[in-house]
Amino acid sequence: MSLLTTVMEHSLDDGYAEAARAKGREGTSRLPGSLRGRLTLALGLALATTVVTVGAVTSHEAEPTLAKERDALVQRVNDSTTAADRMQKQIQDLRHQVDRAQQQVLPNGSESSVAELAGRVGTGEVSGPGVKLVIDDASGTGTGGSASDPRLADGFHDTGRLRDRDLQLVVNGLWQAGAEAVSVNGQRLTALSAIRAAGDAILVDNRPLVPPYTVLVIGDGPRLVPAFQDAEAGRYLKIIQDSYGIRSTLTVQKKLTVPAALGITLRYAQPQTSEAPTAAPTTGTGAPTP
Secondary structure, three states: OHHHHHHHHOOOOHHHHHHHHHHHHHOOOOOOOOHHHHHHHHHHHHHHHHHHHHHHHHHHHHHHHHHHHHHHHHHHHHHHHHHHHHHHHHHHHHHHHHHHHHHHHOOOOOHHHHHHHHHHHOOOOEEEEEEEEEEEOOOOOOOOOOOOOOOHHHOOOOOOOOOHHHHHHHHHHHHHHOOOEEEEOOEEOOOOOOEEEEOOEEEEOOEEEOOOEEEEEEOOHHHHHHHHHHOHHHHHHHHHHHHHOOEEEEEEEEEEEEOOOOOOOOOOOOOOOOOOOOOOOEOOOOOEOO
């Protein structure tokens, strides 16, 4: 009981009481007492106020400049995209004019063969039955996994985002399964097309695509779907779905329209000129090669 009584009567330690008495003797003010100390304190406060004020003013002045630069960059991108779309529209109009002029000068019966050839090489629009494949990035980090991850061998490290090489493998698998014409987000694929990447964006013939990626395929849908799913490309798509959460749907369509390729550059073969026969090459021993 004596310990409880002591604690109740003396709530503060003797050391705390002594420190409080010493502080009372020295005074409660912590400001410097000398004139030099007060001048130094005032100079420090003025300097700190100046630095804070200058920083605030500079930040306030730089913010509109950065906003203007960002808006100007966005406007340049939008203007370039609009100009590219306008030029593509002009290309389509000119191509229609060429087609009409071609039909006028060709003899009867040649239009069908020319149209079929244009559809095969990609310079003409194609309609018919086929399949529609929609691929989208994962909504979050993919769950699950596979013991043999196909991306690890190719240097992939990101998860949940479709890469250009993924789309390349899928499109090549559709061609192998029997596709007659293919387009990705309205961009027709030809023998001269390229699927590349610029940062995280996928480019088809230098045109950036935005997910989801809609792949339209002309062909025999009921036969093409199982042929694609059972092949290497279909299995690859299934693996990245399970490993990374990438989403895809593959459906058979009764009728699809695949647009013509824009800006395609055709290469024409030239007949070989007749030349004098050259002597047969010889081997190192001097004997003519067979």
